[in-house]
Amino acid sequence: MSYILALDLGTTGNRAFLFDQAVNIAGQAYQELTQYYPQPGWVEHDAEEIWNATRSLIESVGNDQVKAIGLTVQRETCLLWDKTTGKPLHRAIVWQDRRTAPFCNELRDRGLEGEIYDRTGLVLDAYFSATKLRWLLDQVKGVDLNNVLAGTIDSWILWNLTDGKVHATDHSNASRTLLMNLKTGQWDQTLLDLFGIPLHMLPSIQPSLSHFGDYAGIPITAILGDQQAALFGQGCDRPGLMKCTYGTGTFLVAHTGSEIVRTDQQLISTIAWTDSDQVGYAIEGSMFTSGACVQWLRDELKMISTAQETAAIAASVPDNGGVYFVPALSGLGTPHWDMSARGAFLGITRGANREHLVRSVLEAIAFQVKEVIDEIEKYSPTPIQKLAVDGGACENDFLMQFQADVLGIAIERPAIRDTTVQGAAFAAGLSAGIWESYDQLVDRRIIDRVFEPSGSDRIQAEFKTWQKAVDRVKRWE
Numbered sequence: 001m002s003y004i005l006a007l008d009l010g011t012t013g014n015r016a017f018l019f020d021q022a023v024n025i026a027g028q029a030y031q032e033l034t035q036y037y038p039q040p041g042w043v044e045h046d047a048e049e050i051w052n053a054t055r056s057l058i059e060s061v062g063n064d065q066v067k068a069i070g071l072t073v074q075r076e077t078c079l080l081w082d083k084t085t086g087k088p089l090h091r092a093i094v095w096q097d098r099r100t101a102p103f104c105n106e107l108r109d110r111g112l113e114g115e116i117y118d119r120t121g122l123v124l125d126a127y128f129s130a131t132k133l134r135w136l137l138d139q140v141k142g143v144d145l146n147n148v149l150a151g152t153i154d155s156w157i158l159w160n161l162t163d164g165k166v167h168a169t170d171h172s173n174a175s176r177t178l179l180m181n182l183k184t185g186q187w188d189q190t191l192l193d194l195f196g197i198p199l200h201m202l203p204s205i206q207p208s209l210s211h212f213g214d215y216a217g218i219p220i221t222a223i224l225g226d227q228q229a230a231l232f233g234q235g236c237d238r239p240g241l242m243k244c245t246y247g248t249g250t251f252l253v254a255h256t257g258s259e260i261v262r263t264d265q266q267l268i269s270t271i272a273w274t275d276s277d278q279v280g281y282a283i284e285g286s287m288f289t290s291g292a293c294v295q296w297l298r299d300e301l302k303m304i305s306t307a308q309e310t311a312a313i314a315a316s317v318p319d320n321g322g323v324y325f326v327p328a329l330s331g332l333g334t335p336h337w338d339m340s341a342r343g344a345f346l347g348i349t350r351g352a353n354r355e356h357l358v359r360s361v362l363e364a365i366a367f368q369v370k371e372v373i374d375e376i377e378k379y380s381p382t383p384i385q386k387l388a389v390d391g392g393a394c395e396n397d398f399l400m401q402f403q404a405d406v407l408g409i410a411i412e413r414p415a416i417r418d419t420t421v422q423g424a425a426f427a428a429g430l431s432a433g434i435w436e437s438y439d440q441l442v443d444r445r446i447i448d449r450v451f452e453p454s455g456s457d458r459i460q461a462e463f464k465t466w467q468k469a470v471d472r473v474k475r476w477e
């Protein structure tokens with residue numbers, strides 16, 4: 001029997017799944033990851049904690065029959081490390097971190113936004129890696145840069161898995177750095193000069209489905225950004241197919257085939273995945289804090305004890321009691337791209353209670369997706385009839401029903417919610433030749449439940465009120 005090991009190194013936590021040749025889950029393990037908030041708007045991860053977790057996850061689920069490894073990671077989060085000591089030079093700066101907003105504004109004032117979008121398909125925002133790498137380089141003045149390597153989490157883990165032999169990334173992760181030219185699939189010298197990033201520090205860029213190196217003799221045969229891995233796992237491999245993943249943030253990604261689709265710069269254009277023959281592109285709506293807001297209710301406000309209980313709490317009241325939440329805890333992504341927006345509860349009156357506040361947080365997650373779907377519809381070849389979902393927060397029945405109601409389309413939830421890790425396994429197994437047919441892998445997936453829209457007019461009115469709340473918090477900082 002052959003096994004495929006898939007590693008999903010996410011923002012909230014790291015997980016490993018072992019799949020057997022018949023695509024059954026033969027083992028799984030998970031570890032939550034420490035979040036560091038050194039200043040308002042800053043978010044950091046300890047890259048060594050991610051590597052240590054990776055090792056222990058492999059140890060707990062791996063076996064001696066593993067024939068291929070697939071790696072998928074939180075995107076944009078990046079770090080510098082010393083290649084002689086193998087130690088990070090600073091904690092990794094997480095995709096949610098806003099510390100480089102002033103630098104982005106400076107570049108915008110210099111009129112560079114259009115050129116950056118043309119080269120990368122991305123918006124000039126602190127979300128992406130380039131300004132974070134620049135900030136890190138400014139911190140390590142005096143260090144011999146010839147010994148320094150830079151990369152996103154996939155590069156860091158690959159380098160460690162291969163004992164410092166391979167410094168590489170894949171097109172889907174590289175397309176999130178603001179340094180890769182979307183047309184050529186290579187680092188763009190103009191952008192490297194603009195951000196002051198030396199080429200020799202950066203990893204080489206390889207197809208997502210390719211042989212990256214070996215860990216303990218096992219080939220690492222696929223690397224993808226986590227949202228692209230979910231796209232792969234959901235079987236979205238052509239125009240018209242899209243998925244929405246509800247994790248720390250929510251990311252709606254639509255495959256656009258072999259063509260780059262340029263938008264009005266609300267949605268971003270990115271790489272879906274690549275292999276040795278083909279490049280697939282996608283458009284994406286990125287919503288920065290969704291599950292993270294639920295975690296915030298749990299850890300900072302201490303309003304709930306588990307994320308799971310929010311479904312029952314929200315359903316225990318007939319409506320939101322006039323309370324609206326704006327989930328701008330890391331600014332706002334699509335379609336606002338406002339780095340200075342901040343979170344807020346609005347509409348609170350004396351009768352508002354804990355249940356209304358919790359409900360308003362879940363409703364806000366669904367309202368954000370409605371804004372993105374309205375954008376995506378402009379570029380969809382056919383009207384959107386249903387939305388395939390996955391990720392930790394899609395477990396929440398209240399949220400999924402509310403999502404169906406606000407969108408007015410069916411929501412299709414798979415039996416295995418961890419589509420990201422499943423996608424990484426599919427990609428690694430296909431790339432290694434263990435599986436042959438992508439379509440067969442996708443067809444075997446089981447749908448757990450379809451949430452049909454209830455057709456409530458009240459929710460459409462509430463959506464408009466929520467948009468009014470969003471307007472109030474924009475340009476706050």
Ligand SMILES: Nc1ncnc2c1ncn2[C@@H]1O[C@H](COP(=O)(O)OP(=O)(O)O)[C@@H](O)[C@H]1O
Pocket residue numbers: 010011012013246247248249290291292293294295307308309310311391392393394395396
């Ligand atoms: N039942 C639930 N209802 C709402 N949010 C949930 C639920 N279960 C998990 N979450 C949220 O989902 C996130 C974890 O999902 P996951 O897909 O593992 O995230 P990531 O890949 O970003 O690490 C957490 O932010 C958590 O608060």
Ligand SMILES: O=P(O)(O)OC[C@H](O)CO
Pocket residue numbers: 009010011012073074075076095225226227247248249250
């Ligand atoms: O960790 P996730 O699953 O919320 O995904 C994070 C994204 O990759 C950020 O772009």
